Every structure is written in structure tokens, then in C-alpha cells.
Amino acid sequence: MIRKAVIPAAGMGTRFLPFAKAQPKEMLPIVDQPVIQYVVEEAVEAGITDILIIIGRGKRAIEEHFDRNFELEAGLEAKGRTEELEAIRRVSNLADIHFIWQKELNGLGDAVRHARHHVNNEPFLLLLGDTLIQSPTSLCRRLMEVYERYGESVVALEAVDPAKVGLYGVIQGRSIGDGLHLVEDLVEKPPPGEAPSNLAIASRYVLSPRIFDYLERTPRGKGNEIQLTDAMRLMVRDVAIYGVTLDGRRHDIGNKLDFLKTNVLYGLRREDLSVEFRAFLADVIRDAGTPAH
Numbered sequence: 323m324i325r326k327a328v329i330p331a332a333g334m335g336t337r338f339l340p341f342a343k344a345q346p347k348e349m350l351p352i353v354d355q356p357v358i359q360y361v362v363e364e365a366v367e368a369g370i371t372d373i374l375i376i377i378g379r380g381k382r383a384i385e386e387h388f389d390r391n392f393e394l395e396a397g398l399e400a401k402g403r404t405e406e407l408e409a410i411r412r413v414s415n416l417a418d419i420h421f422i423w424q425k426e427l428n429g430l431g432d433a434v435r436h437a438r439h440h441v442n443n444e445p446f447l448l449l450l451g452d453t454l455i456q457s458p459t460s461l462c463r464r465l466m467e468v469y470e471r472y473g474e475s476v477v478a479l480e481a482v483d484p485a486k487v488g489l490y491g492v493i494q495g496r497s498i499g500d501g502l503h504l505v506e507d508l509v510e511k512p513p514p515g516e517a518p519s520n521l522a523i524a525s526r527y528v529l530s531p532r533i534f535d536y537l538e539r540t541p542r543g544k545g546n547e548i549q550l551t552d553a554m555r556l557m558v559r560d561v562a563i564y565g566v567t568l569d570g571r572r573h574d575i576g577n578k579l580d581f582l583k584t585n586v587l588y589g590l591r592r593e594d595l596s597v598e599f600r601a602f603l604a605d606v607i608r609d610a611g612t613p614a615h
């Protein structure tokens with residue numbers, strides 16, 4: 323059974339400057355909740371009880387978000403604000419949450435390497451801390467089921483626009499039915515035209531603890547960083563890796579346009595906001611069609 327999840331959230335966030343200069347991009351709000359809280363909830367909903375978040379310099383707000391704030395709780399209690407009180411208490415009781423520091427930002431592979439001691443020879447769910455998944459069924463549960471069936475690592479896959487493959491880790495593989503792929507090779511950010519497919523690794527994984535041995539042997543790759551995709555490329559020469567196609571949408575909040583779109587999509591789903599928000603959007607769209615004064 324998979325009990326542990328790892329969430330890397332140490333990255334610099336250069337695509338979201340100047341906001342990310344002194345604030346973690348994982349604390350960007352989607353409506354009224356930071357991105358990382360949705361990611362933690364996604365793991366908890368899949369049955370995870372123990373979460374390790376990898377943070378770095380300037381990321382303390384993430385720790386504080388999951389800690390208790392007794393002063394705030396007392397203030398809300400005194401004012402009878404029970405709804406808000408419940409919401410903030412829930413955040414600190416979501417799971418058993420641990421933190422570790424990646425002191426030098428040497429890439430996603432290096433961040434994952436920091437989890438070795440904590441996951442301690444167990445398979446684990448890996449969720450990138452700046453990416454949300456909207457799916458009618460739990461993608462994480464599906465990845466965990468596939469791991470339990472085959473006993474080997476599994477990655478989520480998303481078919482992306484072929485012109486954009488250079489932004490992702492991409493697989494070469496073959497379909498084995500039932501939405502499953504057998505991965506044959508993986509390439510990090512291939513130049514357009516050289517990608518083996520348009521199936522991109524979609525920010526959710528279940529990894530066997532064997533990955534740590536491969537990470538130790540992985541040289542620096544794209545961007546002079548230790549890439550998780552390169553470690554998996556070494557691993558797939560020895561053991562099988564499976565792919566599960568994502569039935570839904572992936573939102574990369576580290577990307578400004580995705581951040582804006584995701585706020586619109588999540589805002590429209592909110593019962594307390596959707597009526598007024600929808601009317602506002604309709605006005606904006608109508609006005610966009612008329613010349614500015």
C-alpha cells in the first residue's frame with residue numbers, strides 16, 4: 323500500500339517573476355486557497371497520510387500555511403466566525419506533513435533525491451507542487467492502482483500540442499490498452515521535431531524506491547540540472563515503467579497564463595461566487611468586442 327507522498331516545491335519560479343522574488347509560487351491563490359493546498363488535498367483524497375514537502379529559501383510561508391495559528395483561531399472563535407475557523411483548522415489537520423530543505427537548487431531530480439531518507443524504501447506518490455490536476459476520477463488513485471498491479475513505477479501522461487513538446491519531459495512508448503502505456507524511453511525537453519511522441523509527463527508519478535539509486539548516477543542534464551526524466555531514462559533500461567493517460571486537465575500555475583485561466587475555471591465552479599463572476603465575465607467579453615474610448 324502507498325502511504326507516502328513527496329511534493330517538490332523548492333523551485334525558483336523564474337517564470338512567475340516578480341511575484342516569485344520573495345513569495346513561493348506554490349502560495350499563489352486559486353480563488354482563496356494556495357495552489358499547494360489543492361495539491362496536498364489531492365494526495366489526501368487518494369489515501370495518502372504522510373507528506374514530505376521539499377522547500378528552499380524564501381518558502382517559509384508554505385510551512386506556516388500548514389501549521390496551526392492559535393492566535394488567529396482564538397480571534398475567529400471570539401467573533402463566532404465558525405466557518406473560517408473550521409477552514410483554517412482543517413488545513414493543519416490534512417495529513418502528517420513534513421518538510422525538508424533543498425539548499426541548492428539543482429533541479430527536480432535533485433529535489434526528489436532529498437526524499438530518500440524519509441520515504442525509506444517504500445514506493446511513493448510524487449506531485450509537483452505548482453501543478454493542479456482537474457479530473458473526473460482521481461488520477462493519483464489510478465497511478466497507485468497501476469503500481470499495485472505491476473509493482474513498477476508509473477507516470478501520468480498528457481497528449482500536448484506537438485509544437486510545445488520542448489517544454490516537457492516526453493516519452494516514447496506503446497499502448498498496452500486500457501489507457502495504459504509501456505514506456506520505452508524518456509527525453510527531457512526535446513527540441514521540436516526530435517520528440518519521440520507528444521505524450522508529456524504530466525506532473526504526477528508513483529515511483530519505486532529504486533529511483534534513488536538511478537538519481538545518484540544521473541549526471542547534470544538540461545539547464546545544468548539533475549533531471550528526474552534522465553534518472554527514469556536510466557531506470558527504464560532495467561525495469562518497466564508504465565504510463566497512464568490523464569483524463570482531464572493539468573494546470574501549471576508556474577505559468578502566468580495557466581494561473582489566470584485556472585482562477586477563472588475554479589472561480590466559476592464556486593457556488594458562492596459563480597453567478598456574479600459569470601455575469602462579470604460576460605460583460606468583459608462583450609466590452610472587449612467594442613472599441614476602447
Ligand code: UTP
Nearest residue numbers: 330331332333334335336337427428429433451
Ligand atoms: P519547474 O520546472 O517549474 O522549475 O519545476 P522552477 O524553478 O520551479 O520554475 P521556473 O521554471 O524557474 O519558472 C517543476 C517542479 O520542481 C520543483 C518546483 O518547485 C516545481 O514544483 N523544483 C524544481 C524543485 O523543487 N527544485 C528544483 O531545483 C527545481
